[in-house]
Amino acid sequence: MSGDTRPVALVTGASYGLGAAIAARLAADGFDVAVTELDPADLAETRAAIEAAGAQSEGVALDLRLDASIADAVTTTLEHFGRIDLLVNNAAMLVAKPALEVVTAEFEAVTRINVTGTFLITQHVGRHLIESGRPGQIINIASTFTTVGAVNVSPYGISKAAIGGLTRHLAAEWAPHRVRVNAVAPGTSMTKLRAEIFDNDAARREAGLSKIPLGRFTAPEDIAGAVSYLASPAAAYVTGHILAVDGGMTVT
Helix, strand or coil: CCCCCCCEEEECCCCCHHHHHHHHHHHHCCCEEEEEECCHHHHHHHHHHHHHCCCCEEEEECCCCCHHHHHHHHHHHHHHHCCCCEEEECCCCCCCCCHHHCCHHHHHHHHHHHHHHHHHHHHHHHHHHHHHCCCEEEEEECCHHHCCCCCCCHHHHHHHHHHHHHHHHHHHHHHHHCEEEEEEEECCECCHHHHHHHHCCHHHHHHHHHCCCCCCCECHHHHHHHHHHHCCHHHCCCCCCEEEECCCHHHC
């Protein structure tokens, strides 16, 4: 079990990319970290990075499509560490296609993971925090699509707009319990899928870069740094805020 003086973070979808970077940064900031994936075996590299930072880690199975899996993930984390002080909702599903081609099953799958599943795990952690009487935090990974529209990503974009609402409503409702709820909205990130697309389409890559005033794509470390700030005492008076980390993309 984690020591009483060491806070515990639970980071969903942390086998690679943003989730892995966030988990490693929180470990460096002094958190013990539980990380989730459909198959916990995929978390080996992330857990090694957490432990290299001198923190304890735990790999937890989580399928946001299943209510029982959500409850079990929170229970497993509490059984291992005895507490949760911070939940980072990073896990999400993307469907990228024209809106007229989206079928019901695709839309409902995205909504189930990105909205319903995220709400339910937040509800479980919020209940733990409120019943324990300790302050705590929820940090949601939103998107520039939380505030602006784009073509061919409507199920994902709509779900991320809902994450903005979740952030604001729970921030208002849980503030009296000293539970802060914020979000980080990444800009265009060089994910594995996007890297494959851009490697074969230089014109598309340049078109994407042209929309970013700072002239580069969002790096995982950029998002990890924003989460680190919101999780720190420096942000103790910040709640209900959606922090855009997008190189200026949404202001042009």
